[in-house]
Amino acid sequence: MAESAVAFLLKQLSTFLLTQSTRLGGGLQREMQFIRDELGSMRAFLRDAELKEDDVSELKEWVGQVREVAYDTQDVIDEFIMRFACNRSDGFYGRVHNFYCSIKNIRAHNRISSKIESIKCRVKDISERHNRYRSDYSFSERGSYSADVEDVVSQFRRNALLIDEAELVGIEKPKRGLISQILDGSSNLKVVSVVGMVGMGKTTLVKRVYEDVNVKRHFQLHAWLTISQTFHMKVVLKDLIRRQLFKEINEAVPQEVESMDGDKLRAFVQDFLQQKKYSYVIVLDDLWKLESWEAIKYAFPETNCSSRIMLTTRISDTASGCCTKSNDYVHKMQFLSDEESWTLFCSKTFADNCCPPHLEDVSRGILHKCKGLPLAIASIGGVLASKDKSKVDEWEMILHSLGGELEGIGKLERVKKILLLSYNDLPWFLKSCLLYMSIYPEDWDVSVRFLLQTWIAEGFMLQRKGMTMVEVANGYLNELINRSLIQVAELDHDGSIIYCNIHGILRDIILTKAREQNLVMLVTNGDYTRLPENIRRIAIHEFIENHHEYNRFKHLRSLLIFGYRNPLNESSLSKLLSGHPKLLNVLNLQGAKLKSIPKEVFKLFHLKYLNLQDTGVEIISQSIGNLQNLEYLNLVNTHVMELPIGILKLKKLRELLVFHKGDYSKNFAVRGFKAPREIGRLLSLEVLDSIDADNDETVREIGKLAQLRELSITKLRREDGKELCSSLGKLTNLRKLFVYSIKEDEILDRQHSMSPTPQALQMLRLSGRLEKVPQWLSSLQGLTVIELCGSGLRENPLESLQDLPNLVKIIFNKAYEGEQLCFKAGGFQKLKRLELQRLEQLKWVRVEKDALPCLQYLIMADCKQVNELPWGIQNLNKLQSLGLYNMGNELVMKLQDKGSEEYQKIVKIPEIVIANWIDGQWDEHFL
Known part of the structure; x- marks a missing residue:
């Protein structure tokens, strides 16, 4: 983490020296250059030093000093920028203001010069120790921490291979599946990858398959190779030759x-396997990098003898990268179910495999922390097995201090070291992103949209040419998911991630790491007095009002509040900000009981992220313009109806969210905001949601926002259609477009041409009457989601949509007034979700053969004239869920008769829901 702090600082220093050289003056510039150069020379040393710091107290102290001096330098830079950002003004009062600013700037310059001189002295001292430690501690070999971890992992793998069959839980089904893949009769070489988070039992599962009697009998040669993070092809191939292949055929290993070298060894193995023409099964356990596979795979020839390569990895890209042929197979490990977890826990904890009744509640609480991770369950069970079963308080102590137990010795310490192996392998810019996940409460499903924006505001992103910061952040998230460090909690139907989370045990580990690195501190009891003086980020779980001074917040960069035990009002927020955290970048106040924004907020010059969603804020003052660095402003579900002209000063604003949710059973439940004139001056805007189309000028201004990727526009009138189409034709980066008419019977005039049509458009929602389907709709080849609400179309909309190659989701809500819908053969090849709602004239639906081949979810609601299931529904082989909401009684009665012809059409669908709206809620039952 010190490496991350230094790397981010060096990036900031380079920009700072380039842009502020005239204000710095020669002396300060030279001192800042010295700090940059010295820290730059230490950076390469830091990564290895951080690996060894847990074992060498001197190194730990030194790494901490480097980190803190990097943080302090960043503070000085930001203070300098803030102090000297005083704008020049004209007129008499302007000259007085400028004179006042110049006096303040002289004082600030002297104070900052003193701070920089102090930092320079500290850097000199740190640099001297750096030179000494570089010679005292050899970094030519792997650090002692890494070697220790390798020993722990090796022992863990040996233990996994020795587990008795009777101890295994939840392994039979995946074992049978893998054996069927191995013995599928294919004569070609086949690769089978098993991928999952560390500790999920990949090695154990593959070993059981490898040792299965049918598998053993099927292959003539068998070999098990442990690859590990420190892959050396020469060592691995010699092990394969000496201790496995030649041992299997009882022959002496040739002396040569x-x-x-590596290339000759690879050729030797290849020749051996080709000449013998034996069928072989070879396991590559713990493969970290695709490069390792690329280096070794040519040793395994295609012999047409039904040979198999099995491999385990914690990295998804490695698993899929090894399985490139059509017959290859990737198996994704699953966490244990609650029942399986309980069985494993009891077998490891209690001699008779039975939990005493007085320990069941606390045991299940401990088990909940493990979230189905076999390594954690087995390790914690082993610790508890030695505890006194009569002392419930000891068990409850472990439940409430499990994160601390991971810092101890023995089995749980080994769990920590094994999981940290994945953390230590991360590049420096991903470490901060992962540690930042510790801000969220336990079991919290994290909104990906908000997570990415906070990462950006924190400065964790490295700019990449041709990519927006959101795209870079999304790439970081995908890489952490790829490495099995972050889990996907919910996917949208187009494959985008809506929510993610982190395993509870890993959260405890990174929470400790984040606290050690002074990255994040949690406050869970309202006591701020125990926080360190130089705290950088605070996450408050359940805000509690207290009367302590907040003067230790001066270095604060982020303040995030999740939940409120006491209401956070204007007065308590002012007190919270009374410590003058003038360097604050992130302020999350979602859900606070605010009616207005305290003036202290508008003094936060460096603020980039401000989240006021679900607060009671009613008015945004002109002072919003003081937040010159603001990039993200969230006013969703507040009472704000209009934004002041001061908003136009926010030249860096990228996302502006000011919509109000209502009852989504109605089309026109979304309300936007009245924008100031010349909203088109916010040229950095990428997301604008939702703006009222008050007049032609507002609609015309939208066309100036060339960076827009998401746009939601409300209160659109028929006469705005031509101007809107003209503006949309200029927004070539647009990905999502939501359009709402001013009232339900107002016609959306969408027939005007858009030139050029926004071909990048992926999601489209049109809410309002349409005279006919817009002609340009069929040209949107990238469209994945379309929603037509209240369209009242008389012509069949399917003909315009059926050939769109990427469409995965359709919602028709009161969109069609015809009696029939026919999905023609070959149409909608990628559609996964179809919702037909409030189609009051619809009587029947037909699905021709080879239409909707990928459909997984079909929902029909308030289509009461439909008395039969869609014709051809039995041919939708991938349909997983059928939902029928407020449908006609005749259809429902047919389906309730399980002997009826209608029921037989859907008997193979895994989930069938029939529901009616009764007394303000859905009364659901499952067939």
């Missing part, structure tokens, strides 16, 4: 093998 000892002197062979």
Whole structure:
């Protein structure tokens, strides 16, 4: 983490020296250059030093000093920028203001010069120790921490291979599936990858398959190779030759093998396997990098003998990268179910496999922390097995201090080291992103949209040419998911991630790491007095009002509040900000009981992220213009109806969210905001949601926002259609478009051409009457989601949509007034979700053969004239869920008769829901 702090600082210093050289003056500039150069020379040393710091107290102290001096330097830079950002003004009062600013700037310059001189002295001292430690501690070999971890992992793998069959839980089904893949009769070489988070039992599962009697009998040669993070092809191939292949055929190993290099060893293995023409099964356990596979795979020839390569990895891209042929197979490990977890826990904890009744509640609480991770369950069970079963308080102590137990010795310490192996392998810019996940409460499903914006505001992103910061952040998230460090909690139907989370045990580990690194501190009891003086980020779980001074917040960069035990009002927020955290970048106040924004907020010059969603804020003052660095402003579900002209000063604003949710059973439940004139001056805007189309000028201004990727516009009138189409034709980066008419019977005039049509458009929602389907709709080749609400179309909309190659979701809500819908053969090849709602004239639906081949979810609601299931529904082989809401009684009665012809059409669908709206809620039952 010190490496991350230094790397981010070096990036900031380079920009700072380039842009502020005239204000710095020669002396300060030279001192800042010295700090940059010295820290730059230490950076390469830091990564190895951080690996060893847990074992060498001197190194730990030194790494901490480097980190803190990097943080303090960043503070000085930001203070300098803030102090010297005083704008020049004209007129008499302007000259007085400028004179006042110049006096303040002289004082600030002297104070900042003193701070920089102090930092320079500290850097000199740190640099001297750096030179000494570089010679005292050899970094030519792997650090002692890494070597220790390798020993722990090796022992863990040996233990996994020795587990008795009777101890295994939840392994039979995946074992049978893998054996069927191995013995599928294919004569070609086949690769089977098993991928999942560390500790999920990949090695154990593959070993059971490898040792299965049917598998053993099927292959003539068998080999098990442990690859690990420190892959050396020469070592691995010699092990394969000496201790496995030649041992299997009872022959002596040729002497020349000892002197062979990697390429010759690879050719030797290949020739051996080709000449013998034996069928073989070879396991590559713990493969970290695709490069390792690329280096070794040519040793395994295609012999047409039904040979198999099995591999385990914690990295998804490695698993899929090894399985490139059509017959290859990737198996994704699943966490244990609650029942399986309980069985494993009891077998590891209690001699008779039975939990005493007085320990069941606390045991299930401990088990909940493990979230189905076999490594954690087995390790914690082993610790508890030695505890006194009569002392419930000891068990409850472990429940409430499980994160601390991971810092101890023995089995739980080994769990920590094994999981940290994945953390230590991360590049420096991903470490901060992962540690930042510790801000969220336990079991919290994290909104990906908000997570990415906070990462950006924190400065964790490295700019990449041709990519927006959101795209870079999304790439970081995908890489952490790829490495099995973050889990996907909910996917949208187009494959985008809506929510993610982190395993509870890993959260405890990174929470400790984040606290050690002074990255994040949690406040869970309202006591701020125990926080360190130089705290950088605070996450408050359940805000409690207290009367302590907040003067230790001066270095604060982020303040995030999740939940409120006491209401956070204007007065308590002012007190919270009374410590003058003038360097604050992120302020999350979602759900606070605010009616207005305290003036202290508008003094936060460096603020980039301000989240006021679900607060009671009614008015945004002109002072919003003081937040010159604001990039993200969230006013969703507040009472704000209009934004002041001061908003136009926010030249860096990228996302502006000011919509109000209502009852989504109605089309026109979304309300936007009245924008100031010349909203088109906010040229950095990428997301604008939702703006009222008050007049032609507002609609015309939208066309100036060339960076827009998401746009929601409300209160659109028929006469605005031509101007809107003209503006949309200029928004070539647009990905999502939501349009709402001013009232339900107002016609959306969408027939005007858009030139050029926004071909990047992926999601489209049109809410309002349409005279006919817009002609340009069929040209949107990238469209994945379309929603037509209240369209009242008389012509069949399917003909315009059926050939769109990427469409995965359709919602028709009161959109069609015809009696029939026919999905023609070959149409909608990728559609996964179809919702037909409030189609009051609809009588029947037909699905021709080879239409909707990928459909997984079909929902029909308030289509009461439909008395039969869609014709051809039995041919939708991938349909997972059928939902029928407020449908006609005749259809419902047919389906309730399980002997009826209608029921037989859907008997193979896994989930069938029939529901009616009764007394303000859905009364659901499942067939």
